[in-house]
Amino acid sequence: MAVKSLKINKNGEVLLITRSGNDTNGEITEFEGMDEPGIGPPMHVHFIQEEKIKLLKGKMRAKTPKKEFDLVMGQEYIFEPGVPHQFWNTGDEQNHYSGYLKPSCNWEYIIENVYQSANSANDVKPSPFDAAFLLTKYKTEIDLLIIPTPVKKLVFPVLFAIGKLTGKFKKFNDAPDAFRK
Numbered sequence: 001m002a003v004k005s006l007k008i009n010k011n012g013e014v015l016l017i018t019r020s021g022n023d024t025n026g027e028i029t030e031f032e033g034m035d036e037p038g039i040g041p042p043m044h045v046h047f048i049q050e051e052k053i054k055l056l057k058g059k060m061r062a063k064t065p066k067k068e069f070d071l072v073m074g075q076e077y078i079f080e081p082g083v084p085h086q087f088w089n090t091g092d093e094q095n096h097y098s099g100y101l102k103p104s105c106n107w108e109y110i111i112e113n114v115y116q117s118a119n120s121a122n123d124v125k126p127s128p129f130d131a132a133f134l135l136t137k138y139k140t141e142i143d144l145l146i147i148p149t150p151v152k153k154l155v156f157p158v159l160f161a162i163g164k165l166t167g168k169f170k171k172f173n174d175a176p177d178a179f180r181k
Contacts, residue, residue, distance in 0.1 A: 009115045011124040012036030021104025029104040032056075034096050040088030043145040048179055049101045051079045053087055058095025062087040084145055105141050105179045110134055113172075129168050132159035138178050 008014050012035060019030035043063070053062070054076035061070050062077055064085045071077060071087075076099075079085040089095040101107045113134055117126035126134070135144060136156055143152075163169045 009118050009124065011118070012039040013041070015111065015115075017108060018098075021108055024104065026104045028100050028102045029108055030098070030100045032096065032098045034094050035089040036094055037089050037092055041086055043084055043086040045084040045143050045145065046079070046081055046101065046105075046107075046141065047143070048081055048105055048141055048181055049103060049107065050081055051085070051099060051101050053077055053079075053097055053099040056096045056098055058089060058093060059091030060087055060095055060097065061090045103179075106138055106176055107142070109176060110138055110142060128155075129159050129163045132156040133163060133169050133172055133175075136160045137172075137175060140178050140180050 014034040016032045017029060018032055019028065021027070021029045040060075053060070053071070055071040055073055057073060059070070061068065062085065063069075064079065064083055069077075070090070113130065114126050117130035118124055121127045125131070131144075131147070132155070135142070135147070135152065
């Protein structure tokens, strides 16, 4: 496994990009992850991509709006585009899983900036301004369902406008354009 990029957040998630979308002309991003007990990404949805998770070690539970289920070692599951989902470590030790997002779209850019923002804020979540930027710019690609709809519809546009006016988003000058279906 040639590790392209390593991401660690203060929440107890480790993410290794093992095959970047840059290497596959955007066709696929492959990754491995390790989560501490009780940890995993929040409920989210990829509107364009499918996401596959395969449990390599430990325990994992996954949830969609229609079902909640455990994965056993060696088992994999594909979350289809548009299906909200989350998964987390239900064991007493760090788990280990692999997976992919297909096509890559801007997932690598988004996750890198989410982790950087959370770590800079010394928090488990990105700063409100960074979240507003990323979830507004890439709303055709991804949504975090743990953020209440009124916040996304009323607060984020205000934060987005303030961020643009005050130069808070200079660090996003290289942000790629969002993908559309």
